[in-house]
Amino acid sequence: MEAGKTYLSHYKFEVPEIVFGRGLLSRVGLCARRLGGRKVLLVTDPGVRRAGWADVAIRSLKRADLEVVCFDDVTENPKDVEVARGAEEYRRQGADVIVGLGGGSPMDAAKGIAILAANGGRIQDYEGSDRIHRPLPPIVLCPTTCGTGSDVSQFAIINDTERRCKMTIMSRTVAPDISLTDPDTLRTLPEEYVCSTAFDALSHAVEAFFSVAATSLTDVHAIRAVRLLSASLVPAVRERKDGDLENLARASLHAGMAFSNALLGIVHALAHPIGGLYGVGHGSINAVLLPQVIRYNLSAVTEKLPELAWGLGHRSEGDAFRASEIVQEQVDLLIDRSGAPRSLRRLGVREEDLSLVAQRAVEDTCILTAPREAGPEELQEILVRAF
Amino acid sequence: MEAGKTYLSHYKFEVPEIVFGRGLLSRVGLCARRLGGRKVLLVTDPGVRRAGWADVAIRSLKRADLEVVCFDDVTENPKDVEVARGAEEYRRQGADVIVGLGGGSPMDAAKGIAILAANGGRIQDYEGSDRIHRPLPPIVLCPTTCGTGSDVSQFAIINDTERRCKMTIMSRTVAPDISLTDPDTLRTLPEEYVCSTAFDALSHAVEAFFSVAATSLTDVHAIRAVRLLSASLVPAVRERKDGDLENLARASLHAGMAFSNALLGIVHALAHPIGGLYGVGHGSINAVLLPQVIRYNLSAVTEKLPELAWGLGHRSEGDAFRASEIVQEQVDLLIDRSGAPRSLRRLGVREEDLSLVAQRAVEDTCILTAPREAGPEELQEILVRAF
Numbered sequence: 001m002e003a004g005k006t007y008l009s010h011y012k013f014e015v016p017e018i019v020f021g022r023g024l025l026s027r028v029g030l031c032a033r034r035l036g037g038r039k040v041l042l043v044t045d046p047g048v049r050r051a052g053w054a055d056v057a058i059r060s061l062k063r064a065d066l067e068v069v070c071f072d073d074v075t076e077n078p079k080d081v082e083v084a085r086g087a088e089e090y091r092r093q094g095a096d097v098i099v100g101l102g103g104g105s106p107m108d109a110a111k112g113i114a115i116l117a118a119n120g121g122r123i124q125d126y127e128g129s130d131r132i133h134r135p136l137p138p139i140v141l142c143p144t145t146c147g148t149g150s151d152v153s154q155f156a157i158i159n160d161t162e163r164r165c166k167m168t169i170m171s172r173t174v175a176p177d178i179s180l181t182d183p184d185t186l187r188t189l190p191e192e193y194v195c196s197t198a199f200d201a202l203s204h205a206v207e208a209f210f211s212v213a214a215t216s217l218t219d220v221h222a223i224r225a226v227r228l229l230s231a232s233l234v235p236a237v238r239e240r241k242d243g244d245l246e247n248l249a250r251a252s253l254h255a256g257m258a259f260s261n262a263l264l265g266i267v268h269a270l271a272h273p274i275g276g277l278y279g280v281g282h283g284s285i286n287a288v289l290l291p292q293v294i295r296y297n298l299s300a301v302t303e304k305l306p307e308l309a310w311g312l313g314h315r316s317e318g319d320a321f322r323a324s325e326i327v328q329e330q331v332d333l334l335i336d337r338s339g340a341p342r343s344l345r346r347l348g349v350r351e352e353d354l355s356l357v358a359q360r361a362v363e364d365t366c367i368l369t370a371p372r373e374a375g376p377e378e379l380q381e382i383l384v385r386a387f
Numbered sequence: 388m389e390a391g392k393t394y395l396s397h398y399k400f401e402v403p404e405i406v407f408g409r410g411l412l413s414r415v416g417l418c419a420r421r422l423g424g425r426k427v428l429l430v431t432d433p434g435v436r437r438a439g440w441a442d443v444a445i446r447s448l449k450r451a452d453l454e455v456v457c458f459d460d461v462t463e464n465p466k467d468v469e470v471a472r473g474a475e476e477y478r479r480q481g482a483d484v485i486v487g488l489g490g491g492s493p494m495d496a497a498k499g500i501a502i503l504a505a506n507g508g509r510i511q512d513y514e515g516s517d518r519i520h521r522p523l524p525p526i527v528l529c530p531t532t533c534g535t536g537s538d539v540s541q542f543a544i545i546n547d548t549e550r551r552c553k554m555t556i557m558s559r560t561v562a563p564d565i566s567l568t569d570p571d572t573l574r575t576l577p578e579e580y581v582c583s584t585a586f587d588a589l590s591h592a593v594e595a596f597f598s599v600a601a602t603s604l605t606d607v608h609a610i611r612a613v614r615l616l617s618a619s620l621v622p623a624v625r626e627r628k629d630g631d632l633e634n635l636a637r638a639s640l641h642a643g644m645a646f647s648n649a650l651l652g653i654v655h656a657l658a659h660p661i662g663g664l665y666g667v668g669h670g671s672i673n674a675v676l677l678p679q680v681i682r683y684n685l686s687a688v689t690e691k692l693p694e695l696a697w698g699l700g701h702r703s704e705g706d707a708f709r710a711s712e713i714v715q716e717q718v719d720l721l722i723d724r725s726g727a728p729r730s731l732r733r734l735g736v737r738e739e740d741l742s743l744v745a746q747r748a749v750e751d752t753c754i755l756t757a758p759r760e761a762g763p764e765e766l767q768e769i770l771v772r773a774f
Contacts, residue, residue, distance in 0.1 A: 010406075014405070
């Protein structure tokens with residue numbers, strides 16, 4: 001809780017321009033227009049289209065005198081081949097600005113398309129850190145789930161269909177020019193996605209808070225995300241009131257701002273290979289892994305636990321031991337009360353793949369900022385506990 | 388303290404790229420170069436130059452293969468005529484990037500110079516909101532005090548020497564491309580400036596937190612600034628330890644991020660005309676006004692008081708009445724223990740000018756976001772109490 005605690009001695013903090021408000025998707029045209037575009041490639045997916053949000057965006061873009069081409073050939077855990085097709089469409093149509101609308105999948109696909117449109121080649125060429133050399137076209141991202149954070153982050157996660165793995169692309173250039181959140185879009189999100197994407201946001205917040213790259217600027221957003229989720233996750237899943245859904249949208253934004261700058265940790269290092277192997281929803285995997293990873297990290301983050309306990313709703317001062325109990329209890333309670341999955345087995349993960357997952361996780365960028373070191377053995381132990 | 392509290396239904400949040408760390412002024416050349424510049428106008432003041440920081444910056448800029456012209460003809464409460472001379476120098480020298488180094492005065496002067504360099508005319512032409520139409524040259528701002536927030540804000544405050552008033556220029560375009568804070572620069576800041584600029588930061592944080600335009604994204608930064616100041620202001624003034632000075636630099640950044648997006652209130656609406664009339668240091672005026680304005684606002688911000696009390700170091704839950712007592716006590720204590728001035732009279736303000744100050748404050752942009760309405764009479768009453 002000390003204001004004087006030690007952080008990284010040198011750091012950077014970057015977030016795109018943020019626009020937030022109910023009903024604002026109907027103003028996305030003004031955003032795209034302000035970026036100087038004339039012809040928009042709208043990247044979305046069939047679910048978002050069916051829910052009517054693509055039409056809201058298209059109407060707004062046209063009202064702003066922009067031409068629009070809609071590309072909705074994107075699936076959950078977006079694929080290299082989809083990105084390649086989108087980039088081809090962007091070029092063929094002569095588009096000059098990209099709007100991504102949806103969950104993490106269409107938004108990450110939009111980023112991948114922007115990379116290929118400006119830099120050519122295959123998306124595999126950009127895997128890793130800072131491998132993009134030419135500036136991307138202007139991008140507006142509009143999230144319609146409560147978890148991804150892609151709309152503010154410097155990351156894009158794309159599936160390599162041949163290797164069956166997730167590629168992490170990290171570059172300041174993939175952060176959009178404008179992040180536009182319209183919490184009304186959460187009204188049509190199926191219940192299971194409200195829950196799973198909210199746990200994605202909670203994992204972003206907790207991992208960013210525990211990250212060795214955390215700073216004063218990221219901690220405030222991480223803790224606010226935890227507070228909002230702690231208050232609104234369960235009622236949002238159960239009752240779907242607008243106020244709670246809006247809090248989840250806000251939490252997603254705060255968590256995104258935190259992890260885009262503080263990076264992540266073991267939950268995500270493990271979730272990426274699992275997602276790559278099984279195509280399971282990213283948020284559900286995180287919900288299963290988070291309690292085990294928190295337990296593993298406890299000894300390395302002792303002095304930060306009281307603030308996290310406070311974020312989770314505990315209101316009196318306590319020592320680190322009491323705080324560690326509260327953190328575990330509260331996270332467990334959120335999972336139980338929201339009905340999130342509790343085991344990898346239930347998600348379809350096979351026991352014989354656990355060691356492959358652990359091996360791949362060691363190579364994942366996210367492991368670098370974990371507060372406690374973890375090799376293949378420790379990671380496998382975490383997986384076994386979560387199995 | 389409730390996570391579910393109601394904020395503005397629509398809002399925007401923008402901050403520049405932030406770089407923070409001890410010793411980083413010696414890397415400012417890389418920042419300026421990254422923005423595509425070749426010839427830098429370095430805007431600073433004689434005090435910063437004497438302290439050796441201008442030389443650190445110049446060496447770094449030259450190491451990055453940039454030409455440098457130094458313009459240090461800037462005084463406290465920077466003047467229209469200084470801005471005009473700087474813009475003339477920028478043009479004459481064929482500069483293409485601006486680095487502002489110093490307190491609020493050189494940084495605001497740098498913004499004014501950038502406005503004139505790109506848009507021509509007189510700085511008076513840009514007074515008010517959103518009156519700048521052509522994009523500014525790239526700007527890097529490096530604060531060397533712990534208060535102004537100019538390095539992240541969408542404001543520039545320039546003195547009109549004829550009218551003897553401060554002009555507020557508000558535009559997203561005056562936020563720099565990069566804000567670079569090197570807390571080491573605070574080591575040479577005279578004690579009185581450590582104190583007065585820290586109270587400027589405290590005023591930014593409290594006013595942004597109470598502002599009607601406050602959002603979840605600004606509140607987290609406002610409260611973190613209050614926490615850091617509450618812990619480190621007095622020891623930084625008295626003992627000048629590096630850790631405390633660094634906390635003040637961090638607090639200034641958080642407070643700047645908050646007020647640039649949530650705007651300010653009565654303290655600043657009153658401080659601007661006083662600064663315009665007397666040329667007194669802005670931070671000292673704020674220190675005198677803050678307790679009186681907090682008192683005036685209390686009834687309008689009841690539900691936010693417990694969180695502010697928490698930020699000021701109070702660690703148990705209480706009702707709003709108790710919180711209002713704590714907020715007042717803690718702010719008074721900070722002023723007393725740091726030796727900040729307690730009366731406008733001591734700053735040289737004349738009693739017969741108070742009604743003129745109140746009249747001018749009604750016209751100041753900052754009054755628009757005050758949580759409680761205040762006309763000339765109420766403002767004069769606040770001034771009399773602070774006199």
